[in-house]
Amino acid sequence: MDPITIVGLIGSVVSIGDVVAKSIRKLSELRSRYHNAPFQITTLVGQLYIIQAAVGQLMQWKSSAFLNESRYLELASQIEASLDSFCPLILALEQYLDKFDAVSDSDSLHMQDRLEFMWNEKDIDVYLNMVDRQVNALNLFLQAIQWQVSPTLLDFKARDCTSSIVGLGDNGTSIFSDNTNALSVQFDFDAVVVASRVYQNAHRSHLKRAIRANRPDGSFSKEKTPLQTRDQVVLGPIKEESGESTHSEPSYSRVPLRSRLSHAVRSGGGFHPGSWLDATPWRSRRKSIPQQHDPPVGQKRDDKILILGPSQSGKTTVFKLIQYFIDGEPTEEERAAWAETILTYVAKGTLEYPDTNNLDIETLSNASQSDFQDVAAAISLWEDSDLLERYHWSFPTQPANIRQLALKMQRLARQGQHHYTPTTQDILQVFVKTTGIHETTMYYNSRSFRICDVGGTRAERKKWIHAFPDASAIIFTADATSYSKVLSEDEDTLGVTEELSLFEHIANDRRFADTRLLLVLTRIDQLDNVLVRNPVTPFPNFTSSNLPNSPGYKEDYLFELEMHFLNRLPDWREPSEFPIVRSDLIHDGLYMVENILKTLLEDTTS
Ligand SMILES: Nc1nc2c(ncn2[C@@H]2O[C@H](COP(=O)(O)OP(=O)(O)OP(=O)(O)O)[C@@H](O)[C@H]2O)c(=O)[nH]1
Ligand SMILES: [Mg+2]
Incomplete structure (x- = not known):
């Protein structure tokens, strides 16, 4: 027919x-x-x-x-x-x-x-x-x-994020819904889907695999099957919910007085050693919180530090900093390897500039060390200081960092250099989107610990679940300037909205009840510029008696931002045990990570 x-x-x-x-x-x-x-x-x-x-x-x-x-x-x-x-x-x-x-x-x-x-x-x-x-x-x-x-219907429903079922496909592929809210909703077609043959087959095969994985010899047993619950499957963006946890309007109901926070909230650029570092060990001060599984008696696991946060918030930069602090700054070979990546990064960033009329596209698209002089000439566009103003904030790369790198390359080229060798700061300034989970074992004060860097885009967050087990500490990175930006993966969502709700999700997760939590507010160095140009509209209750270009205004804004984070803490987390670090990762990051490591590993390394 x-x-x-x-x-x-x-x-x-x-x-x-x-x-x-x-x-x-x-x-x-x-x-x-x-x-x-x-x-x-x-x-x-x-x-x-x-x-x-x-x-x-x-x-x-x-x-x-x-x-x-x-x-x-x-x-x-x-x-x-x-x-x-x-x-x-x-x-x-x-x-x-x-x-x-x-x-x-x-x-x-x-x-x-x-x-x-x-x-x-x-x-x-x-x-x-x-x-x-x-x-x-x-x-x-x-x-x-x-x-x-049903498989075809299911495919459609999952793709438009209206499905409450995750990971089913006719040809064995998995489909994920980005809307995790939908996961807890029941749909009238659920029954049809669950009764369908394709679902039953997939379910049976998942069961078999799970049971097999649980047996050392790979055989089947009747023991409890370690199935994941649906909300364990995907950690996606968290939408604002109604009721107590709605934060569209700032509310200070759960926030202690400024004085109470004096040693939780550090002020000024960078990290301030002192009260919270010298505080009594974390575990002894913890309020009673839900039970967690301790490792078997006599068996001490390595500490595991997770670096979590939205995309471009500085996770990989913190990861690099910890690595350089412990293993020493990059070697000559490593710098040479980074040179190509940085050249391409700057050239690509220049090409993404909306007005490409005057650009030498040929040179920029094939940027390489061998024609460093030509590349440096081709990126002269970045000398135009007005360019940043005209850049849209949703621009996927970091215009400010690219500009700095570009200006530096031009200076080096004018000095007659034919090759570019990046400094540690240059390497810290480049952005390469992380995919997957990167776990490394490092040694600090004669102790080994594991550290995990993950991708922060919404799609990447679905993989986080695999990094969660045994986390002893979480470093949550948040871009302090994100109130003025939208997400590269969703232009309808403000960066600050995403990072606050993601933070709330992590801080309130009972799996992390025994896990230390530390917040690093990044890009403090860019904040002055951003505050002068962008009113703090996402926080309607924010007021300051200082002028936007004054240090007092920046201080008031950071205090407001930190309050929003503190408001998201659950009752069972003590705000005074929640360190907040303000940092310019590029220029004083190494000093900051030293103090972070001391704090996070304090009761195991001393
Ligand atoms: N100027 C400045 N740039 C920063 C700072 N922190 C991070 N950046 C830059 O922000 C960009 C993104 O940083 P990354 O650490 O790669 O971001 P990420 O969180 O790992 O992002 P994903 O891998 O996508 O999850 C890089 O270009 C960094 O150099 C900071 O404190 N100051
Ligand atoms: Mg990264």
Whole structure:
């Protein structure tokens, strides 16, 4: 059957739907007017409703996506045959009911009409039987179609994020919904999906794999299956929820007084050694919190530090800093390897500038060490200091850092250098998006510990679950200037909204009840510039008696920002045990990580 015939078929389904609806209306009217109406009428109405629902299902065939699938074409011809026998039946029923049209105009049935109606009760019986058979046939038929259709439907639903099911595909591929809110919602098609053969198969195979993985010898057992719950599967963006946890308006209900926070919130650029570093060991001061699983007696696990935060918040920069602090700054070979990456980064950033008319595209797209002088000349565009102003804040790279690197390269080229060797600061300034999880074991004060860097985009966060087990500390990085930016993966969401809700999700996660949490506010060096140019609109209650270009204004803003983070802490976390570090990672990061490591590993390294 060709697509045009199917469109015709859908047309006949629509008209059958109309006749069925009319018959239901007529029968219902008759039932309400004719007290003691034969039981068959009620049954007939019920059956017709089922047919109406079935016809509604068939309407899904309108979707053009089905028209190109051979298996639907085959089903379409079967449906047509089925409707061929159903049409005369439903039309005959309509005609039969037309006879009572006259009586339905009056308020109740007259005696003569009643007699006629009862006389015809047998006719109704016949119709009922026939409709009944038709309903059964249609039911079976629709079930068969659902089996075929559901994987495709599921695919659509998952892709447009309305599915509550994660990871099902006809060809064995997984589909994930980005909308994690949907994961806790039940949908009316869930039952159909769960009953479908493809779901059952996938479920059984996941079960088998999980059981097998749990057995050292790979065999099956009847022991408890370590299945993940649905909310463990994806850690995606967290939407603002209604009720207590809504933070569109700042609320300070859970925030202690400024004085109480004096040693939780550090002020000024960079890290201030002192009170919170010298504080009593973390664990001894912890409030009573939900139970966590300790390692078996006698077995001491390595500490594991997770670096979490949204994309471009500075996770990898912190990771690099820790590495350089412990292993020493990059070697000559490592610097040479970084040179190409940085050249390409700057050249690509220049090319992404919206006005590319005057650019030497050829040189910039093939930037390499060998033509360093040409590349440096081609990026002279960045000397234009107004350029940053005209850059849109959602720009996926870091215009300020690119500009600094570009200016530096031009200076080196003018000095006659033909090769570019980056400094540690240059390496820290480059952005290479992280994908996956990067775990490394490092040694500090004769102790080994593990450190994990992860990708921070929404898509990457789905993998975080694998890094969570055994985390002893979390460094959460947040860009202090993100109130003025939107996400590169979603231009409708402000950076600060995303980082606050992600932080809330992590801070409130019971899995981390025994895990230290530390916040690093990054890009403090860029904050002055950003504050002068962008009003702090996301925090409507923010006021300052200082002028936007003064240090007092920056201090007031940072205090406001930190309050928003503190507001997201659960009751079982003590704000005074939640260090906040303000940092310019590029220029004083090494000093900061030394203090962070001392603090996070304090009771194990001393
Ligand atoms: N000027 C300045 N730039 C910073 C600072 N912190 C981070 N950056 C820059 O911000 C960009 C992104 O930093 P990354 O550490 O790569 O970001 P990330 O969080 O690892 O991002 P993903 O890998 O996508 O999750 C880089 O270009 C860094 O140099 C800072 O304190 N000051
Ligand atoms: Mg990264």
